[in-house]
Amino acid sequence: MTARCVLVTGGSGLVGQGIQQALRENDGAAPDGKETKWVFLSSKDCDLTDAKATLKMMQEYKPTQVIHLAAQVGGLFKNMRMKADMMMDNMTMNVNVLQSAHAVGCNRVVSVTSTCVFPDKTSYPIYEDSMHDGPPHTSNEGYAYAKRMLDVMSRCYNEQHGTKFTTVIPTNVFGPHDNYNLQDSHVLPGLMHKALICKRDGKDFIVWGSGKPLRQFVYSVDLGRFLIWRALQDESVEAVCCSPDESDEVSIETVARSVAKLAGVEDRLQVCLASNVCILAHAHACAPRKSCFLIECRHLK
Amino acid sequence: MTARCVLVTGGSGLVGQGIQQALRENDGAAPDGKETKWVFLSSKDCDLTDAKATLKMMQEYKPTQVIHLAAQVGGLFKNMRMKADMMMDNMTMNVNVLQSAHAVGCNRVVSVTSTCVFPDKTSYPIYEDSMHDGPPHTSNEGYAYAKRMLDVMSRCYNEQHGTKFTTVIPTNVFGPHDNYNLQDSHVLPGLMHKALICKRDGKDFIVWGSGKPLRQFVYSVDLGRFLIWRALQDESVEAVCCSPDESDEVSIETVARSVAKLAGVEDRLQFDTSKADGQFKKTASNARLRSLCPNFKFTDFETALENSWKWFEENYDSCRK
Numbered sequence: 001m002t003a004r005c006v007l008v009t010g011g012s013g014l015v016g017q018g019i020q021q022a023l024r025e026n027d028g029a030a031p032d033g034k035e036t037k038w039v040f041l042s043s044k045d046c047d048l049t050d051a052k053a054t055l056k057m058m059q060e061y062k063p064t065q066v067i068h069l070a071a072q073v074g075g076l077f078k079n080m081r082m083k084a085d086m087m088m089d090n091m092t093m094n095v096n097v098l099q100s101a102h103a104v105g106c107n108r109v110v111s112v113t114s115t116c117v118f119p120d121k122t123s124y125p126i127y128e129d130s131m132h133d134g135p136p137h138t139s140n141e142g143y144a145y146a147k148r149m150l151d152v153m154s155r156c157y158n159e160q161h162g163t164k165f166t167t168v169i170p171t172n173v174f175g176p177h178d179n180y181n182l183q184d185s186h187v188l189p190g191l192m193h194k195a196l197i198c199k200r201d202g203k204d205f206i207v208w209g210s211g212k213p214l215r216q217f218v219y220s221v222d223l224g225r226f227l228i229w230r231a232l233q234d235e236s237v238e239a240v241c242c243s244p245d246e247s248d249e250v251s252i253e254t255v256a257r258s259v260a261k262l263a264g265v266e267d268r269l270q271v272c273l274a275s276n277v278c279i280l281a282h283a284h285a286c287a288p289r290k291s292c293f294l295i296e297c298r299h300l301k
Numbered sequence: 302m303t304a305r306c307v308l309v310t311g312g313s314g315l316v317g318q319g320i321q322q323a324l325r326e327n328d329g330a331a332p333d334g335k336e337t338k339w340v341f342l343s344s345k346d347c348d349l350t351d352a353k354a355t356l357k358m359m360q361e362y363k364p365t366q367v368i369h370l371a372a373q374v375g376g377l378f379k380n381m382r383m384k385a386d387m388m389m390d391n392m393t394m395n396v397n398v399l400q401s402a403h404a405v406g407c408n409r410v411v412s413v414t415s416t417c418v419f420p421d422k423t424s425y426p427i428y429e430d431s432m433h434d435g436p437p438h439t440s441n442e443g444y445a446y447a448k449r450m451l452d453v454m455s456r457c458y459n460e461q462h463g464t465k466f467t468t469v470i471p472t473n474v475f476g477p478h479d480n481y482n483l484q485d486s487h488v489l490p491g492l493m494h495k496a497l498i499c500k501r502d503g504k505d506f507i508v509w510g511s512g513k514p515l516r517q518f519v520y521s522v523d524l525g526r527f528l529i530w531r532a533l534q535d536e537s538v539e540a541v542c543c544s545p546d547e548s549d550e551v552s553i554e555t556v557a558r559s560v561a562k563l564a565g566v567e568d569r570l571q572f573d574t575s576k577a578d579g580q581f582k583k584t585a586s587n588a589r590l591r592s593l594c595p596n597f598k599f600t601d602f603e604t605a606l607e608n609s610w611k612w613f614e615e616n617y618d619s620c621r622k
Contacts, residue, residue: 087457
């Protein structure tokens with residue numbers, strides 16, 4: 001029997017580390033106990049924007065499953081300033097990974113997209129199947145369209161070649177090993193970094209925006225467990241949202257207060273209440289007027 | 302002053318030949334008379350799905366404008382059978398051409414998309430800005446999404462880099478030098494090929510589908526003239542549909558009868574309604590074209606059809622089929 005080999009692109013990032021932690025919590029074993037080799041790749045190991053290099057890498061590992069996490073990601077400002085880079089880097093990586101995985105006979109590729117790539121104008125809760133029902137928010141359209149094409153490409157491969165490529169759509173992911181860059185991070189790591197600086201330097205902990213927007217936060221280790229399950233035990237091909245229940249949605253203000261408490265700087269927390277002055281420095285680039293962003297994970301249930 | 306160089310990918314195909322004919326009809330000159338070098342590339346010259354090869358080619362020619370026509374194309378049945386190929390081949394070519402053109406400092410890339418990539422569920426007529434308002438028809442979604450990304454990528458480059466990349470959206474293009482393969486061609490060359498076989502072998506001229514779907518047909522030479530103008534004289538970046546007026550829309554049945562008449566086989570024309578029709582209606586508005594380019598004239602359909610038929614009949618042995 002051919003040994004099972006799961007290749008994880010972007011393996012050293014937030015979600016990749018989540019998978020690694022999920023494995024450690026199961027004593028390094030796959031959920032079904034079968035022998036599995038895990039390969040966690042980072043950008044140092046392979047330039048996925050290089051088609052030939054990617055193919056060579058796939059030929060070397062011959063994975064039986066791929067979990068495709070690698071992406072050029074960023075917060076609101078990076079997405080707005082570097083639309084072409086966000087589009088082209090992500091598009092080429094996505095094309096190269098799926099194409100080369102298929103070329104070496106890999107039948108199961110689980111790619112990760114995001115709820116931030118959904119149509120800007122939509123009704124709530126959002127369902128997986130509405131991903132292409134309209135344009136994404138213009139502020140992150142480069143990233144958004146490149147990610148959406150993972151869903152389309154997966155479907156095209158399945159139809160023509162009988163593969164079982166699929167996607168998982170998380171909401172806001174957080175956890176250890178995140179990117180905490182103050183300009184470009186997502187909201188939660190950004191808050192943590194600000195809180196730490198505030199604790200260290202005695203300054204105020206200023207949160208951008210009104211704090212009222214609501215989000216469903218997904219712990220990276222939970223997402224990791226779900227991705228492992230989808231890659232190794234599940235054979236379905238429909239896209240699946242991965243997020244907690246609607247009732248577990250939290251406001252940015254709640255998150256900020258919890259982070260402030262953990263840092264011991266509650267008394268210095270300031271949330272800018274004049275929402276027409278402040279802007280949402282938030283990775284999932286939702287329109288400032290959007291007050292909630294609910295996902296119903298029908299397929300997940 | 303740097304010499305002007307226009308590079309045309311897919312230069313030997315239907316639309317590329319349309320550009321070449323449009324140039325010939327202007328004695329080889331660009332519409333503004335300025336000195337212009339034209340490079341018409343075909344797949345033999347460069348594999349555009351190869352990023353490094355494409356960049357090397359762009360570095361060699363250093364074009365000042367690019368008209369990007371190269372695509373993996375096909376009719377309804379090819380699109381349905383080979384969705385991954387249609388998506389991946391087109392996506393890689395589109396990424397490589399735009400990326401490498403930008404890398405060598407080319408500021409104007411005019412890419413061609415198609416009304417067939419518009420949302421399946423939409424109101425008519427179609428306007429350029431509604432391209433992404435919903436999913437395309439599932440039968441050609443591989444090709445459709447890859448083409449739509451030309452519009453998105455162009456916009457992203459313009460926003461980040463200040464380039465003037467843009468797209469032109471024709472409806473059904475026809476003309477000499479088409480692909481007449483009976484399995485994979487578009488409707489008009491397919492009809493011509495069937496009519497010719499029918500004429501030659503005395504068989505029936507059987508048209509797939511009911512004949513009821515409606516289309517706006519664009520003569521390749523007209524599209525060629527419009528692309529030349531957009532690349533060399535226009536600086537606008539919005540997508541522009543290139544199609545005749547709504548009132549010039551024709552049914553497949555009407556086209557089939559005209560072709561049958563040219564071939565002299567009208568009495569043997571039949572419709573096989575067990576075959577798929579594809580999208581019923583794809584009416585596009587050319588209001589933006591009319592306001593951008595008020596003096597633009599489309600060749601009369603019957604004249605263009607006759608030109609196309611004559612070329613096909615004379616070049617049957619060597620044409621793509």
